[in-house]
Amino acid sequence: MRLRRRLGHRAIAGFTTLLLPFAALVGLASPASAATSATATYAKTQDWGSGFEGKWTVKNTGTTALSSWTVEWDFPSGTSVTSAWDADVTSSGTHWTAKNKSWNGTLAPGASLSFGFNGSGTGSPANCKLNGGSCDGGPTVPGDNAPSAPGKPTASDVTNTSVKLAWSAATDDKGIKNYDVLRDGAKVATVTGTSYSDSGLTAGTDYSYTVQARDTADQTGPVSGATAVRTTGGTTDPPPTGDKVKLGYFTEWGVYGRNYHVKNLVTSGSAAKITHINYAFGNVKNGQCTVDDTYAAYDKAYTADQSVSGTADSWDQPLRGNFNQLRQLKAKYPHIKVLYSFGGWTYSGGFGQAAQNPAAFAKSCKAVVEDPRWADVFDGIDIDWEYPNACGLSCDTSGFSSFKTLSQALRTEFGSNYLVTAAITADGSSGGKIDAADYGGASASLDWYNVMTYDYFGAFDADGPTAPHSPLTSYSGIPAAGFNSADAIAKLKSKGVPAKKLLLGIGFYGRGWTGVTQAAPGGAATGAAPGTYEAGIEDYKILKSSCPATGTIAGTAYAYCGNNWWSYDTPATIGSKMTWAKNQGLGGAFFWEFSGDTTNGELVTAINNGLN
Incomplete structure (x- = not known):
């Protein structure tokens, strides 16, 4: 039994982690005065024990546009960034620097953006700097805390086209500003209270709702648990898949x-x-x-x-x-x-x-x-x-x-x-x-x-x-x-x-040999037949045309073409x-x-x- 993961390694797009000497980082930061018009806040969005996912949010709190941004912080020994997205992340020892990409450096007044990374270890960032100055949270605290997740929404008054949602409030050290209501992962409303009535839905349709809180600094916290809602009406016919x-x-x-x-x-x-x-x-x-x-x-x-x-x-x-x-x-x-x-x-x-x-x-x-x-x-x-x-x-x-x-x-x-x-x-x-x-x-x-x-x-x-x-x-x-x-x-x-x-x-694939001289099963071979991703294995969608079946044995098809022998369903x-x-x-x-x-x-x- 040799099949489970047949493709081996895959290229992971969107990740950039570069290690550069510290000298190469000098001059990346803008003058400290620029930091007074922007904030950088950090949140750990996922933790799996030996590693975690982190997110930085940069917000322009000034009245003029930022043309670039650079966030710096220190991790304790044993904690590091392993991959990142939406920023170029570099390091010198335990000091880390994230600089905007070419396409996300400009930030209009009041606007914010986020970049993220995967990390190893258990430490938290300290000594945050934004464009060379304070991250607006003191010299050792990277901004104020993001809000907690709101409670999982409850659904009531479900009709053919609408549903009423309610949830328990999130908490934040500086106060909650509002909540984003997400339907199937997309934002459909922003409300200041802890309830919302969604309308314009389709009868007999399944929807998934979550809620996300935003604090007074416009930081968003983690989403709540999801609630599934099916509107009334619509067809009640069972799916055409039977009972198997x-x-x-x-x-x-x-x-x-x-x-x-x-x-x-x-x-x-x-x-x-x-x-x-x-x-x-x-x-x-x-x-x-x-x-x-x-x-x-x-x-x-x-x-x-x-x-x-x-x-x-x-x-x-x-x-x-x-x-x-x-x-x-x-x-x-x-x-x-x-x-x-x-x-x-x-x-x-x-x-x-x-x-x-x-x-x-x-x-x-x-x-x-x-x-x-x-x-x-x-x-x-x-x-x-x-x-x-x-x-x-x-x-x-x-x-x-x-x-x-x-x-x-x-x-x-x-x-x-x-x-x-x-x-x-x-x-x-x-x-x-x-x-x-x-x-x-x-x-x-x-x-x-x-x-x-x-x-x-x-x-x-x-x-x-x-x-x-x-x-x-x-x-x-x-x-x-x-x-x-x-x-x-x-x-x-x-x-x-x-x-x-x-x-x-x-x-949904076949296994095959090459160097075969007989069409019937039981023949000798010299090795694995060529395959698109792995020798000896090929998808049915390819084999049905490249080497059509020539017989069956024990309820399974086999095919002999050239000096290759394949079996597949x-x-x-x-x-x-x-x-x-x-x-x-x-x-x-x-x-x-x-x-x-x-x-x-x-x-x-x-x-x-x-x-x-």
Whole structure:
């Protein structure tokens, strides 16, 4: 089982961190007199223990425009900036300097702007200077404190076109000026009180509301928790997805080289045919859940034509990136549930430490899933541990019961209102990975298992023999007993896992060899066939044309072209697998991952049609 994160590293846009000698910084600051007409204030917007996200806000409080700005501060030893956006950040020892970009240096009277950074360590900034002078908070305090988050709004008087919202007040050391009301992440009103009636809504539509406070210095604090509201009226017809789970993985890094975005789920028609999305992957570091790529997750700005809603992101929007696009997708397709998936092939190494303190791990995961900025986006959590008490990228020795204990802690922490699921091995061999952990016992705490019934065979065995990477059943000549979907499902059932808690896995890609001289399975090879992103792996959308299927074996298609041999699922083989899944009483199916499908979503369509 070798697939989870198949693209490797991705380029992270929008980050600049330069290390320059202190001499190069001399002269960056403007005369101290300029500082009396501007303020710089700091807020820690996220803290994940070993690191954090910080934000500086510069405001022109004078009567003439600023043509540039430079903010300086000191961090204690052990605390540093690791990446930054909307400013050029440099350092000399523990002294840090942030200078405006070419496009955001001018600041009109009364205007403000923010820049942010990711940091490591636990320290706070001190000795703040703005353009060489005070940041208007004394020599060691970087401005006054930002306001707290208001209470989560409550909704009442919901009609076809309106809703009344109310929330508890935020606090601030110098007083609250007003509140921004955000609908689906976009500001719709600014009010001085703690209530607001939103109107002009669409009947039978889902909306998400949050509130953000602003103090007398125009600093904004963190957003409140999110409240979901569905207006009355509209259609009450159930979604055309039936009663089976139809789940796809959406990869965080797909927005880079693959250029695959949440909107593609709409344009392909796939969003109307699925029930759940697993967002992959959050990381597991030091036994804790963390966001992996913060830029892709919640900072990347989308233009109107790239956005699900058709509205462009603004620079000061509280939430952008994939999370905001998923929020917009759920507003458009209310039947879809989204789970945050942690781990995967690359990030499973942290689960062993997590198993040493399951309660602390579960608490850290819920803190990420329920972060007030995107609490309305996620409906649950998925754990992809490859593999408990067995070997994947690394070997785990946490013991037979560790997976069950971890699953119980997650259910206790998340409660019954959240989905808690897991992607697990499909090794049905005697004494294999399914036998290494208590999957039967753990299933009582989980809503379902995503059984990874793919990657059984591939060019990680460079010389072959060629074999389908996702066989539904065994067959004469299969290279390893128990390496097929039917044996894996049967073994899990025998351990007490209910059939309805098992989802059959489908790969939206093929695995292939080169140097092959026979069309039938079982041939020798010399290595991995060329692939777009990784040798030996190619998306279905490419293979269907570049190397069309020439036969089927064990319910999976294979193709022989030139001296290359590939195996992959087609709409026809998926249809047969879905019939098998229904006959087995399974809860549905899942797939890895959306971007491997065609632009019109023909594989998702096959899953939907096959399970209906």
